Structures are given as C-alpha cells and as structure tokens.
Amino acid sequence: MYRLFLLILFILPSCLFAQTYNKMNMTLQNRIPATSFDGNELSDIWGYVKDGQEYAIFGSLGATYIYNVTNCGSPTLVKEFDDSYTSIWRDYKVYGDYAYGVCDGANCGLQIMNLNTLTQTTNNTLIRAHNIFIDEPNARMYAVGTYISGTSSRNNILIYDISNPGSPNLVKTFNPGKYTHDIYVEDNTLYCSHGYSNLGIYTYNPVTHNVTTVGTSSGSSGYNHSSWKHPYQDVLYLAEEVPIGRPMFIYNISNPASPSWNMADAFKDPLLGPTYTNNRPHNPFVNGDYLYISYYHDGLQVYDVTDPYNPERVAYFDTYYQNTSYSSYYGVWGTYPYLPSGCLLVADIDNGFYTLTIDDYKGYSEVGGDIFLKQAGAGIVFKDNSGSYRKVYLNNGSLTTSSAGAPSSSDHMLMESHMELGNDYGIIFTDATTGLRKKLYVDKGSIVLDPVLLPTGANLEITQGDFYLSRKNAGIILSDSGNCFKFFTDISGNHRTPSHPCIPD
Numbered sequence: 001m002y003r004l005f006l007l008i009l010f011i012l013p014s015c016l017f018a019q020t021y022n023k024m025n026m027t028l029q030n031r032i033p034a035t036s037f038d039g040n041e042l043s044d045i046w047g048y049v050k051d052g053q054e055y056a057i058f059g060s061l062g063a064t065y066i067y068n069v070t071n072c073g074s075p076t077l078v079k080e081f082d083d084s085y086t087s088i089w090r091d092y093k094v095y096g097d098y099a100y101g102v103c104d105g106a107n108c109g110l111q112i113m114n115l116n117t118l119t120q121t122t123n124n125t126l127i128r129a130h131n132i133f134i135d136e137p138n139a140r141m142y143a144v145g146t147y148i149s150g151t152s153s154r155n156n157i158l159i160y161d162i163s164n165p166g167s168p169n170l171v172k173t174f175n176p177g178k179y180t181h182d183i184y185v186e187d188n189t190l191y192c193s194h195g196y197s198n199l200g201i202y203t204y205n206p207v208t209h210n211v212t213t214v215g216t217s218s219g220s221s222g223y224n225h226s227s228w229k230h231p232y233q234d235v236l237y238l239a240e241e242v243p244i245g246r247p248m249f250i251y252n253i254s255n256p257a258s259p260s261w262n263m264a265d266a267f268k269d270p271l272l273g274p275t276y277t278n279n280r281p282h283n284p285f286v287n288g289d290y291l292y293i294s295y296y297h298d299g300l301q302v303y304d305v306t307d308p309y310n311p312e313r314v315a316y317f318d319t320y321y322q323n324t325s326y327s328s329y330y331g332v333w334g335t336y337p338y339l340p341s342g343c344l345l346v347a348d349i350d351n352g353f354y355t356l357t358i359d360d361y362k363g364y365s366e367v368g369g370d371i372f373l374k375q376a377g378a379g380i381v382f383k384d385n386s387g388s389y390r391k392v393y394l395n396n397g398s399l400t401t402s403s404a405g406a407p408s409s410s411d412h413m414l415m416e417s418h419m420e421l422g423n424d425y426g427i428i429f430t431d432a433t434t435g436l437r438k439k440l441y442v443d444k445g446s447i448v449l450d451p452v453l454l455p456t457g458a459n460l461e462i463t464q465g466d467f468y469l470s471r472k473n474a475g476i477i478l479s480d481s482g483n484c485f486k487f488f489t490d491i492s493g494n495h496r497t498p499s500h501p502c503i504p505d
Helices: 002-018
Strands: 026-032 042-050 053-060 063-068 076-082 089-095 098-104 110-114 119-123 126-128 131-135 140-144 157-161 169-174 182-186 189-193 199-204 211-216 224-229 235-240 248-252 283-287 290-294 300-304 312-317 332-336 344-348 352-358 364-366 371-373 380-383 389-395 398-404 412-415 418-423 427-430 437-443 446-452 460-462 467-472 476-480 483-489
Touching: 026 312, 042 089, 042 344, 042 352, 053 089, 053 344, 053 352, 063 110, 089 131, 098 126, 098 131, 131 182, 140 182, 182 224, 189 224, 224 283, 235 283, 283 332, 290 332, 312 352, 380 483, 389 427, 389 483, 418 467, 437 476, 437 483
Parallel strands: 042 332, 364 418, 371 427, 371 460, 380 467, 412 467, 418 476
Antiparallel strands: 026 352, 042 053, 053 063, 063 076, 089 098, 098 110, 110 119, 131 140, 140 157, 157 169, 182 189, 189 199, 199 211, 224 235, 235 248, 283 290, 290 300, 300 312, 332 344, 344 352, 380 389, 389 398, 427 437, 437 446, 476 483
16 A cells, blocks of 8 residues: 555656647646645636745635745645635735735635735725735725625725735725726726726826726727736737637727727637637736736637737647637636746646746847947848848938848848847947948937947957847847837837836846
C-alpha cells in the first residue's frame, strides 16, 4: 500500500501535464484541478506582489485561496479563507497589502483580507456585489451590482475611500438609474457596463462627491458584460457575454460624450471554427500592447493591440480541453496578466487553477545605446498589422514614411520583437538629401528630433542598409526617466510615437 501511495504521488503531476492542450505560443507551467478546491468550481482571480514575491488570489464556490506563484511552475498554498457562503460569483481586487472580495448570489459582505497577517474582516454595509474595481492612483474602490442595507435596488454604485485600506470609508452612493454589471475607472472617469443598457460614462468629483453623466452608447444588441481601456489610446475593449457567439467590440472613446463603435472593427477567433463559431468572451484586460481575454470554452486568448483597431491574435491556451462545441458557461472565468515575471494566472471554472507563460514573454530586445544609421537615407523598417513594410527615414530634415519591400542581404538586424533602447538613447538618422544627422529621442518627457555631430559610443551601428523589425506591430521604445514612447508605423502608413508603458526591469 505504501509503494502504491508513492507511485500515485509520482504519477499525479505527470498526468496533469500529459493532457493535450490546443495552444499557440504559450506554455503550461502548472495546473491544480478544480476538485482540489471547496465546491469544485472556480471563479475570479487576481494577483499581488510583495518584496519580490508573487501571489495569486482566487475564489471557489465556498472559499478564497492565496497561492505563492513566485515559482510559476510550482504554486504553493499560503492561506485558505473558508466562509459559510456558496457563490460562484466571487470577485477580488488588491490595494496595498489588502485584498478585497465580494460575492453575488450570497450575502458575503465586503471581505477585507490583510495580506501581511493573513486575517480577514467583513464590512456588512455592503451586503453583496457583482464586481469591484480599484482606482489605485486615487485610492478609491468602486462596487457595482450591489445590495446594501436599507434598499432592494441593485443599481447603486458604491464609492469607497481606501486610503486607510484596512477600513474602507463609503463616501458616495450613486444610482445611475440602471444596473451596472462591471466597471473600469481611470482618472475619476467611470466606464460602466450596463448589460443590455449598454455603456455609460460618468465622472466623479472627489471634492464634492458629485457624479456626472458624460455619455452613453447606443450599443449593439448584446449584453455589455465588461470592458477594459487601452492604457495609452482612447479605446475600450468590450465583451458582450450574451447571446453566445458575440464578438469582441472596440469602442472609440476619444469623445466620451458620444462613445462609438463599428461592426467592422469587431473581432473573434473561435478555436472550433469554421465548424463552430459561436464562442463566448467573458473578461478582457490590457497590459501594454497586449489584450488578454478570458474566453470561456476557448481558454485564454492574447492579442497584440499595438494598432488598437486591428488586434492580431498572437497566443492562446485552451484550458477547457473537453470542449467540442459552444454552449452554456464552461472554461476560463478570469485571468491576471500583470505579474512582473510574466507568469499568467488563469481560473478555469471546471478545470482549475492554471499558471501559464507566453513564449518569449516580454518580446523586448534591449539595446542599451543609440541605433546609428550611418548610410544616407537608411531608415527603420516596420511591419504593420497587415504585414506591409513601412520605412521611416530622414529627408530634408524631417522624418518621412514610405512603403518598403522585404529585407535584402544588405539590410541588417531582422528582429522578432520590440526594441528597448534605454533612458536617453535614441535613433540617429543620416539625411537622405543633406547627409546631416539628427537623433530621435525623449527629452524631459517629450519626443524630439535634434541635430547631432558625429556620434560616439553608439551601441548599435548600422553601416549599410536599413534596420528591419520583422515582427508585426513591433516598435522601438524610447525613454527618459519615467517617460516612455513607442516609435512604430500604423496600418495607415503613418509613423507614430504615442506614450507607452515603461518596460519593467
């Protein structure tokens, strides 16, 4: 019997990895089956970082779990918070050293978990909520789909001051006149998913505590389940959960009073297509240039959104390997794509807790110096989302864009990634007409193109030909202290340098 027990322990981890998964550019690091957790079903998941250690926080039908995932391939249990409630709808967010949890379908209250002491208290003014969101720069938490003491309405949005994170202070209760299923907040602007009442945009004044309606969308016919904003574009990626088969939508929010969408921009890539095409999106998240979508039956799907209106799927991992058609609600509920290591946290309702990585995760090559294009008229050649090459070079003192062919033997440095130059470094062009040189770089938070003399100490000197980045949507990250920009060409053939999240060390 003892030998049999040892044999089972030896075989079990291998069995978890023996399962064949449909995947692209992603690697399974670990899986803990749903049967290991109270109630055998998982819901939402979030992450936390402390002193270089990385953690996952997620819910099952009857408990909350905290795992150390610093070793992405070997998560270890830190704490299990059991409660007396049964709910598949659990949601979590983190601020400082506190995690907050809510339930729908059960009166869990607002659960406040001290991640230092691993203790939990409950605020029962909030009886239940469907989702919460934390506006970290402003230390505020928003709860939606709520029940609160003294009212039967579920329309109220609750706003908490969490500057004292162990004791959230309710500062505003706002009723927009319709149910809010999920919410995204940035700079005191609320992007509310109102289900069949579409998208609502509101602003919150932290001084007067007034909430003002900014705009609403006409929306499509689906159920606006959740959305996430692009970090440096006026674009919102929106998932319509019902009816099954809805695509992902891209909303233009440059005019928040009148957010707009175009069916031609909607997208989806069902793994069972073309036989079955009615896959169901659940929760989108954006980190840098990548959109991560919890896609129920189709697992986790990852898109490059460098060109925000032309997402390109670059990776996926189908955790719900049993799927043979699309029906009901099975597979991935949530994902957390923000851990510095690149370890991706995934909660599959039926198959358990997964840790994954994207192959060549960061996709950045570090140069640590200037790029010097020595030949007159030489340039940087980018590949846009359509696969077309576009060359940016210096001509008569200005940057010029033109079409380009595939690289030849005289060209250099075909890269399959983005490039990061490091603080104060840039690209030195030699003018096609005058032969003079100018450097494109970041100075005091702004992109500048300044004349330079003969460069010295350039880290990467291209003596002949152009410099190609052969990956679609790849760009060059320019930065000074705390300010980063991405230099690339879009699908319209224009060179652009929008602000960009700085790359973690």
